[in-house]
Amino acid sequence: MGLSRYEISQILRTFEESHFADLHIKSGDTVLDLKKTSTHNATPPSGESERSTQSLELLQSTTPHPLEPQEQPTRYITVAAPALGVFRRSSPFDELPLVEAGDEVSVNDTLAFLDLLGTLTPVTPGQPGRVAEICAEADQLVEYQQELFKIQVLELP
Amino acid sequence: MKNISRVLVANRGEIAVRIIRACRSLGLETVVAVSSADRESMAAQLADRAICIGPPSATQSYLRIDTLVGVALGSGCDAIHPGYGFRAESPELADMTRSQGLVFVGPQGETMRRMANKLQAREEAKELGVPLLPGSKLMTSAAHAELVAESIGWPLLIKAAAGGGGRGMKLVFTHDQLEPALASAAAEAQAAFGDGSLYLEHYVPKAHHVEVQILGDSHGNVVHLGERDCSVQRRYQKLIEEAPADILFPELRDGLRQAALSIARNLAYENAGTVEFLVDPEAQKFYFLEVNARIQVEHPVTELVTGIDLVQAQLRVASGEPLWFTQSDVVLTGHAMECRINAEDPAENFRPSPGRIKEWSAPNGEGIRLDSHCFDGYIVPPFYDSMIGKLIVHGADREETLKRLQLALENFQVSGISTTIPFLKSVISHPDFQSGNISTSWLENLLKDKSEDDA
Numbered sequence: 001m002g003l004s005r006y007e008i009s010q011i012l013r014t015f016e017e018s019h020f021a022d023l024h025i026k027s028g029d030t031v032l033d034l035k036k037t038s039t040h041n042a043t044p045p046s047g048e049s050e051r052s053t054q055s056l057e058l059l060q061s062t063t064p065h066p067l068e069p070q071e072q073p074t075r076y077i078t079v080a081a082p083a084l085g086v087f088r089r090s091s092p093f094d095e096l097p098l099v100e101a102g103d104e105v106s107v108n109d110t111l112a113f114l115d116l117l118g119t120l121t122p123v124t125p126g127q128p129g130r131v132a133e134i135c136a137e138a139d140q141l142v143e144y145q146q147e148l149f150k151i152q153v154l155e156l157p
Numbered sequence: 158m159k160n161i162s163r164v165l166v167a168n169r170g171e172i173a174v175r176i177i178r179a180c181r182s183l184g185l186e187t188v189v190a191v192s193s194a195d196r197e198s199m200a201a202q203l204a205d206r207a208i209c210i211g212p213p214s215a216t217q218s219y220l221r222i223d224t225l226v227g228v229a230l231g232s233g234c235d236a237i238h239p240g241y242g243f244r245a246e247s248p249e250l251a252d253m254t255r256s257q258g259l260v261f262v263g264p265q266g267e268t269m270r271r272m273a274n275k276l277q278a279r280e281e282a283k284e285l286g287v288p289l290l291p292g293s294k295l296m297t298s299a300a301h302a303e304l305v306a307e308s309i310g311w312p313l314l315i316k317a318a319a320g321g322g323g324r325g326m327k328l329v330f331t332h333d334q335l336e337p338a339l340a341s342a343a344a345e346a347q348a349a350f351g352d353g354s355l356y357l358e359h360y361v362p363k364a365h366h367v368e369v370q371i372l373g374d375s376h377g378n379v380v381h382l383g384e385r386d387c388s389v390q391r392r393y394q395k396l397i398e399e400a401p402a403d404i405l406f407p408e409l410r411d412g413l414r415q416a417a418l419s420i421a422r423n424l425a426y427e428n429a430g431t432v433e434f435l436v437d438p439e440a441q442k443f444y445f446l447e448v449n450a451r452i453q454v455e456h457p458v459t460e461l462v463t464g465i466d467l468v469q470a471q472l473r474v475a476s477g478e479p480l481w482f483t484q485s486d487v488v489l490t491g492h493a494m495e496c497r498i499n500a501e502d503p504a505e506n507f508r509p510s511p512g513r514i515k516e517w518s519a520p521n522g523e524g525i526r527l528d529s530h531c532f533d534g535y536i537v538p539p540f541y542d543s544m545i546g547k548l549i550v551h552g553a554d555r556e557e558t559l560k561r562l563q564l565a566l567e568n569f570q571v572s573g574i575s576t577t578i579p580f581l582k583s584v585i586s587h588p589d590f591q592s593g594n595i596s597t598s599w600l601e602n603l604l605k606d607k608s609e610d611d612a
Contacts, residue, residue, distance in 0.1 A: 083211065084208070084210045084211065084228055085231075116224065116227040143210070144211045
């Protein structure tokens with residue numbers, strides 16, 4: 001057993017208020033290596049005079065950093081070709097590509113078409129998100145289930 | 158090769174491998190269309206490029222004409238070889254391929270249409286003076302069938318007008334069997350061909366199935382490459398084929414070949430095809446059955462006795478090359494036999510046996526050829542035909558060929574799945590087969606007798 005999140009936060013608060021420059025704690029499978037550092041702002045914001053601030057730097061910890069918010073891992077989905085066809089990035093009525101990398105798309109948006117002897121099959125993401133990568137080359141034949149797009153899934157706030 | 162530099166192989170299994178090898182010999186590049194179940198197949202490994210065209214289901218992959226033509230165009234192919242089965246005899250595929258400016262390695266779509274309708278094929282053969290079995294026109298009702306049955310003569314074979322391969326085919330011996338058999342045949346034909354039209358033909362119990370290989374070019378030249386005896390059948394499916402057909406006396410053999418050529422010329426036949434006949438050996442008579450407008454599974458036995466590579470020949474004539482030999486150049490040497498090896502369990506009524514092949518140890522030696530797509534570790538998918546290979550043997554005569562075939566089957570080791578190898582060993586060891594005393598009903602009767610003995 002290691003330290004709980006509560007215990008780690010108590011230790012950090014105590015260490016911050018103490019005159020110790022660094023602190024090493026090992027408890028069970030938790031190891032904390034803490035060190036106080038000085039930060040000098042070259043250009044102080046808001047016209048404030050130069051000042052020295054102290055911050056805590058967690059050098060090593062086997063448990064999540066208690067002071068930083070937990071970052072959600074970025075999730076991607078792959079949009080694969082539902083059929084064989086020539087990968088068309090634009091509609092027959094417009095030369096502009098339907099989407100570009102970075103565009104936000106909703107579940108039924110047409111990302112591209114697969115052209116089989118003039119019959120167009122729309123490619124949709126199936127999930128809302130942001131186009132992270134276009135994986136196939138325009139106007140080239142793509143196979144059944146070939147990776148066409150990587151979509152970054154946008155988490156609801 | 159004029160017009161062709163890259164070929165789309167629109168098929169799978171052993172014939173896809175066979176076509177790729179023929180292309181390679183002619184210096185042609187290959188693209189093989191594969192379903193997602195065949196991504197790791199031997200054909201996919203051998204071809205210059207393999208493109209996945211759809212899921213395992215054939216209706217969503219190998220049978221999709223627009224997909225096959227689309228993949229050929231998109232991958233820079235200038236020809237499509239359809240192999241056999243799937244869409245090989247589809248006039249729609251042939252026409253669409255040609256309308257897109259590509260070469261179709263097979264006959265004209267119109268030829269396929271004329272021969273796909275079995276009644277029309279009979280009519281055309283009749284006009285050419287080719288003998289036919291007594292038969293009917295299209296059946297309009299069971300009462301109609303009852304009426305014409307007597308004039309044709311019992312027993313009768315009910316046949317599907319739109320198709321072949323044994324589907325929609327029913328054998329009836331008596332009046333009371335006729336009506337239920339018609340209903341069952343119509344349903345089967347409707348399901349298989351989308352057309353439940355039927356006709357009747359007289360059934361010859363001790364007949365041989367003999368077919369003549371034809372080859373035509375686009376310049377009006379047609380030759381035959383001898384005949385094959387394909388009488389060992391189960392459920393109208395061929396299991397063992399041989400060339401030449403030893404039951405034919407010279408006069409009958411010549412008549413058969415001339416009839417095949419006459420039909421081919423009348424069709425202005427292009428590419429490889431087969432004219433099938435029923436032969437009554439006792440009466441030394443033959444009757445026209447149908448034309449198969451494609452390369453046949455059993456083509457290797459003809460290749461071994463003629464020395465002509467039929468798949469290469471298909472590609473050459475499809476490219477517009479005139480036939481490079483005449484009829485008198487065709488010389489048949491020795492005897493050849495082919496056994497179709499299926500992934501089936503004969504002890505379980507030939508139930509398909511897909512799965513991983515643990516060991517694939519094929520025989521080799523003088524006169525032995527194996528056309529297969531299998532290897533150690535290959536998974537036989539459950540979605541397609543169960544044929545996993547064809548063992549083809551050539552010898553100086555039937556006796557030597559048979560001995561070599563027996564030895565080859567003895568040395569053929571496959572484990573992990575059930576195969577028909579042990580069954581084939583017992584078939585070719587049977588005294589009737591050894592002496593050539595067989596017919597199209599011989600194997601069925603043998604199996605029936607065995608099943609009754611076991612019961």
